[in-house]
Amino acid sequence: xxxxxxxxFLLLIFISFAGFSQDRTADSxxxxxLAAKNDTIRVKALLELSSFYLDSSPEDAKSYGVQALNLAQxxxxxxGRALALKFIGSAYYFLGNTPATLEYYGQALQIFDSLGDxxxxxxxxxxxxxVYYMNGTDDKALDSYFKSLDIAEKIGDKAGIATAYxxxxxxxxxxxxxxxxxxxxxLKALHISEDIGDKNIIGAVSVNLGEIYSGLNKEDSAxxxxxxxxxxxxxxxxxxxxxxxxxxxxxxxxDFKNAIQYNEQSYQMARKLDSxxxxxxxxxxxxxxxxxxxxxxxALSSYQEADSIASxxxxxxxxxxxxxxxxxxxxxMGDFGNAYKYQKLFSSISxxxxxxxxxxxxxxxxxxxxxxxxQNEINLLTKDKKLQELELRSQKTQKYFITAALVLIFIxxxxxxxxxxxxxxxxxxxxxxxxxxEGLLLNIxxxxxxxxxxQNGQATPRYFEKVSVLFTDFKGFTLxxxxxxxxxxxxxxxxxxxxxxDIIEKYNxxxxxxxxxxxMCAGGIPTEDDGHPLKIIKAGLEIRDWMNEMNQKRExxxxxxxxxxxxxxxxxxxxxxxxxxxxxxxxxxSTVNIASRMESNGHPGLVNISAAAYDLVKDHxxxxxxxxxxxxxxxxxxxYFVDKQIV
Numbered sequence: 001x002x003x004x005x006x007x008x009f010l011l012l013i014f015i016s017f018a019g020f021s022q023d024r025t026a027d028s029x030x031x032x033x034l035a036a037k038n039d040t041i042r043v044k045a046l047l048e049l050s051s052f053y054l055d056s057s058p059e060d061a062k063s064y065g066v067q068a069l070n071l072a073q074x075x076x077x078x079x080g081r082a083l084a085l086k087f088i089g090s091a092y093y094f095l096g097n098t099p100a101t102l103e104y105y106g107q108a109l110q111i112f113d114s115l116g117d118x119x120x121x122x123x124x125x126x127x128x129x130x131v132y133y134m135n136g137t138d139d140k141a142l143d144s145y146f147k148s149l150d151i152a153e154k155i156g157d158k159a160g161i162a163t164a165y166x167x168x169x170x171x172x173x174x175x176x177x178x179x180x181x182x183x184x185x186x187l188k189a190l191h192i193s194e195d196i197g198d199k200n201i202i203g204a205v206s207v208n209l210g211e212i213y214s215g216l217n218k219e220d221s222a223x224x225x226x227x228x229x230x231x232x233x234x235x236x237x238x239x240x241x242x243x244x245x246x247x248x249x250x251x252x253x254x255d256f257k258n259a260i261q262y263n264e265q266s267y268q269m270a271r272k273l274d275s276x277x278x279x280x281x282x283x284x285x286x287x288x289x290x291x292x293x294x295x296x297x298x299a300l301s302s303y304q305e306a307d308s309i310a311s312x313x314x315x316x317x318x319x320x321x322x323x324x325x326x327x328x329x330x331x332x333m334g335d336f337g338n339a340y341k342y343q344k345l346f347s348s349i350s351x352x353x354x355x356x357x358x359x360x361x362x363x364x365x366x367x368x369x370x371x372x373x374x375q376n377e378i379n380l381l382t383k384d385k386k387l388q389e390l391e392l393r394s395q396k397t398q399k400y401f402i403t404a405a406l407v408l409i410f411i412x413x414x415x416x417x418x419x420x421x422x423x424x425x426x427x428x429x430x431x432x433x434x435x436x437x438e439g440l441l442l443n444i445x446x447x448x449x450x451x452x453x454x455q456n457g458q459a460t461p462r463y464f465e466k467v468s469v470l471f472t473d474f475k476g477f478t479l480x481x482x483x484x485x486x487x488x489x490x491x492x493x494x495x496x497x498x499x500x501x502d503i504i505e506k507y508n509x510x511x512x513x514x515x516x517x518x519x520m521c522a523g524g525i526p527t528e529d530d531g532h533p534l535k536i537i538k539a540g541l542e543i544r545d546w547m548n549e550m551n552q553k554r555e556x557x558x559x560x561x562x563x564x565x566x567x568x569x570x571x572x573x574x575x576x577x578x579x580x581x582x583x584x585x586x587x588x589x590s591t592v593n594i595a596s597r598m599e600s601n602g603h604p605g606l607v608n609i610s611a612a613a614y615d616l617v618k619d620h621x622x623x624x625x626x627x628x629x630x631x632x633x634x635x636x637x638x639x640y641f642v643d644k645q646i647v
Contacts, residue, residue, distance in 0.1 A: 030049070039071060039074070039075045039077075040075065040077055040080070042071060043068050043071050043072045043075070043077055043080040043084075044080070046064050046065075046067050046068035046071065046084075047064075047065070047068045047080065047083050047084060047087060049061075049064040050062075050064040050065040050068060050084070050087040050088075050091070051087060054087070054090055054091060054094065058091040058092075058094040058095045059091070059095070061087060061090070061091040061094075062088055062091035062092065062095070064087075065084050065085075065087040065088035065091060066084075066088060068080060068083070068084040068087070069081060069084035069085060069088065072084055078111055078114075078115060079115065079117070081111055082108045082111035082112050082115065082117070082120065083108075083120070085104045085105075085107045085108035085111070086104070086105065086108040086120065086123075086124060086127075088104045089101045089102075089103070089104030089105040089108060089127070090127070092104060093127075093130075093131060098131060098134075098135055101131050102128070102131060105124055105127055105128055105131070108120075108124055109121065109124045109125070109128075112124060118151050118154070118155050119155065119157065119160075121151060122148050122151040122152050122155070122157060122160050123148075123160070125144050125145075125147045125148035125151070126144070126145065126148040126160070126163060126164060126167065128140075128144040129141045129142070129143075129144035129145040129148065129167055130167065132144060133167070133170065133171060138171050138174060141167075141171050142168065142171050145164050145167050145168045145171070146164075146168065148160065148163075148164045149161060149164035149165070149168070152164055158192050158195065158196045159193075159196060159198055159201065161192055162188075162189045162192040162193045162196070162198065162201050162205075163189075163201060165185045165186070165188045165189035165192070166185070166186065166189040166201060166204060166205050166208070168185050169181075169182045169183075169184075169185035169186040169189065169205075169208065170182070170208065172185065173186075173208065173211075173212065177450070177451050178451055179212060179215070179216075179447060179451070180447040180448040180450075180451045181451060182208075182212060183209070183212055186205050186208055186209050186212070187209070189201065189205045190202065190205045190206065190209065193205060199232040199233070200232070200236075202228065202229070202232040203229045203232035203233040203236075203238060203242070204229075204238075206225045206226070206228040206229035206232060206242070207225070207226065207229040207241055207242045207245055209221075209222075209225040210222045210223070210224075210225040210226035210229065210242065210245050210246075210249070211245065213225065214245070214248065214249050214252065219249050219252060219253050222245070222249050223246060223249055226242045226245045226246045226249065227242075227246070229241075229242035229245070230242045230243060230246070237273050237275060239266075239269050239273075240266040240267070240269045240270040240273070240275060240278040240279075240281075240282060241266070241278065243262050243263075243265045243266035243269060243282075244262070244263055244266040244278075244281060244282050244285055246258075246262040247259045247260070247261075247262035247263035247266060247282075247285055247286075247289070248263075248285060250262060251285075251288065251289050251292070256289055256292060256293045259289045260286065260289050260290070263282050263285045263286045263289060264282075264286065266278070266281075266282040266285070267279060267282035267283060267286065270282055276309050276312070276313050276315075277313060277315055277318070279306075279309055280306045280309045280310045280313070280315055280318040280319075280322070281318060283302045283303070283305050283306035283309070283322075284302070284303065284306045284318060284321045284322055284325060286298075286302040287299045287300075287302035287303040287306065287322070287325045287329070288325060290302060291325065291328060291329055291332065296329050296332060296333050299325065299329045300326065300329050300330075302325075303322045303325040303326045303329065304322075304326070306318060306319075306321075306322040306325075307319065307322040307323070307326065310322055320346060323342045323343075323345045323346035324342075324346045326338070326342040327339050327340075327341075327342035327343040327345075327346055330342065445577065445583060445585050446510055446525075446526045446527075446585060448526045448527065449526055449577060449585055460576070461574055461575065461576030462525075462526070462574070462575055462576065463572065463573075463574050464524060464525055464528070464572060464573050464574075464575060465572050466524060466532075466570060466571070466572065467522050467523065467524045467525050467532070467570070467571070467572065467573045467575075467587065467591065468509075468522060468523035468524055468532045468533050468535075468536040468568060468569075468570050468613070469520070469521075469522050469568070469569055469570070469571075469573070469587070469591055469592055469595035470509075470520070470521050470522070470523075470536050470539065470540055470566065470567070470568050470595065471518060471519070471520055471566070471567045471568075471595050471596050471598065471599035472500070472518065472519040472520075472543065472564055472565065472566050472567075472599065473517060473518045473519075473564070473565050473599050473600070474517045474562055474563065474564055474565075475563040475564070475565055475604050476563065477516070477517040480560065480562065481517075483560070492562070493517060495550075496519075496547070496550070496562070497514060497519060499543075499546050500519050500521075500543055500546075503539050503542045503543055503546070504521045504539050506539070506542075507523070507535040507536070507538055507539045508523075508529065508535065509521050509522065509523045509532070509535060509536060509539055510522050510523070510525055510526065510585075512585065512586060512587060513584065513586065518599075521536075521539070522536075522573070522575075522587055523535050523536040523539075525573070525575050525587070526575060526585075533570055533613060533616040533617050534616075534617055534620055536568055537568065537607070537609070537613075537617050537620075537621060537642060540566045540568055540607040540642070541607060541642065543564070543566060544564070544566060544605060544606070544607055547562065547564045547605070548605065550562070551563075563604030563605065564604060564605070565599050565600070565602040565603065565604055565606075565608070566599060566602060566606070566607045566608065567595055567596065567597070567598025567599030567600070567601070567602050567607075567608045567609070568595060568598055568607065568608070568609045568610070568613050569591055569594040569595035569598050569609070569610040569612060569613055570591070570610070570612045570613045570616060571589070571590065571591035571594065571612055572589060572591060573587040573588060573589040573591050573592060574587065574588050574589055575587045575588075593633070593634065594610060594631070594634060594637070595610075597631035597632060597633075597634055597637070598610055598631075598639065600631075600632070601629050601631055601639065602641075603641075606641045606642075607641065607642040608626075608639055608640070608641060609623070609639070609640050609641075609642055610637060610638070610639060610640075611637065611638035611639070611640070613640075614638075614640045617642075619646070620645065620646055621642050621643070621644070621645055621646060622642075622643040622644050622645075622646055623640040623641065623642050623643060624640060624641045624643055625638070625640055626638075626639045626640060626641060627639075
């Protein structure tokens with residue numbers, strides 16, 4: 001169950017509307033308006049009232065904006081006109097009138113441009129982006145956001161830069177292939193918002209980062225950012241959303257006690273703030289947890305309450321989820337009558353939403369047919385008897401023709417509808433296949449590289465100043481392989497490499513390749529990470545410990561042990577994709593060669609590192625100096641064995 005990131009998306013835009021004091025109450029602003037003798041002050045007071053009511057009563061916001069616009073036009077006060085147009089457009093946005101929103105924003109943009117008001121021009125372009133985004137026009141949304149970002153960077157508006165970064169990230173977050181870009185922009189936005197101490201942007205960005213990491217199955221990172229959002233959104237109307245996000249992560253981890261606790265907190269906070277949409281979302285999330293724990297009574301209670309609130313708002317998406325939950329719960333309880341009832345309700349909402357346009361067209365045709373028929377009957381009564389007889393024949397013919405036409409239209413509409421349903425099914429299959437292909441690509445390449453390859457058809461090689469490279473190799477593997485069947489060799493190697501994969505994934509390292517019995521991975525690519533030297537040392541020690549445990553079991557069973565050498569070096573590399581038909585992400589440079597020599601000159605059961613690696617980790621790990629060791633084709637190199645971590 002995904003969080004509604006659009007709420008935060010709009011919140012960032014809404015913050016940019018607030019060009020006036022938010023401390024005042026509506027009553028105090030109205031008093032200022034009544035007492036003002038200067039028309040310019042009256043315009044500013046009306047604008048403050050319009051801004052004040054934007055999030056609570058868009059109709060009132062629009063009304064005050066129109067009053068401000070009329071008065072500003074009367075006194076020829078251009079900044080007031082532009083701001084009034086902006087607030088009216090914002091009110092129409094919250095009222096769901098997209099054409100009116102774009103019209104008023106366009107007028108405001110022209111005035112801000114003529115006045116050279118770059119701050120408000122930046123805001124308006126940002127707002128344009130949000131309108132396009134919410135209407136599914138991602139290309140126009142990105143164009144507006146990047147224009148807004150360009151202005152914000154020119155004038156040094158850090159809040160504007162952070163807002164643009166966050167909104168650009170939201171657009172990229174729509175597609176799985178651009179998740180890497182979304183993550184990059186969200187992290188940039190978070191860094192800037194923390195620098196300026198803007199809690200609203202921190203909260204919005206953090207909750208989106210939590211959702212991304214949850215989708216990547218990195219629950220600990222997801223929780224970290226959700227908790228950051230909770231702190232930023234403390235005692236605000238947005239607090240229920242990160243609380244619910246935390247509940248969803250705990251549910252995913254199977255920690256249902258905490259999942260219930262945080263979803264309940266989310267619901268209670270939404271109830272306190274009278275945020276009905278957030279209440280329904282939290283209740284549906286609670287129901288989903290209860291049904292997993294087998295507490296069907298509590299699940300029913302949560303879904304039913306979500307149903308009652310969502311029906312009032314109305315919130316069809318949440319109502320759809322509540323019906324699906326009720327159907328599933330009743331089915332598990334053996335109450336198939338109610339399960340069937342809610343399954344029908346669930347299906348009917350989806351069908352209603354998908355076919356509303358078609359239904360409206362058919363209703364219009366039917367209404368036109370009825371009006372035409374009644375008009376014909378009235379005309380018959382006003383004519384001469386003979387003329388009526390002739391007209392009657394004509395009308396009957398016309399009626400038959402209209403009836404036949406209507407039947408034909410219904411047949412065509414039914415055919416279009418069947419074709420539509422067929423296309424929907426086909427698109428679902430294609431989407432599933434596309435997701436599988438993207439998943440396979442992500443298993444082969446890093447997400448950033450895969451995204452670039454999908455977008456551009458090629459991935460540009462990159463130079464990295466400092467990368468950790470780890471090699472492993474089994475001593476005497478040829479003799480071991482000769483004593484085993486091919487199936488046993490592959491099985492044993494597969495067990496080892498799967499364990500190595502799990503360990504390097506734990507430390508966010510990148511697997512490069514395996515060559516026979518050799519395993520290679522790297523840290524600090526394709527995303528730069530200052531902590532990669534320590535992480536790769538930890539991974540090397542865990543691989544060593546895993547092999548020790550495996551060998552102990554083999555000795556107990558009277559089997560030969562597998563001796564593993566591990567070598568690590570840190571230095572510059574070039575990384576990129578090679579191949580035309582079978583893509584492979586690889587790294588090149590002397591660093592790779594030296595890392596390989598660290599492995600070949602090491603000892604089984606020990607982690608051998610270079611002086612370059614030692615200088616980076618010596619404050620964290622106790623290492624044993626080996627002196628200078630001759631490495632093939634390289635010369636003498638200072639080498640160290642990693643002993644243990646310094647406590």
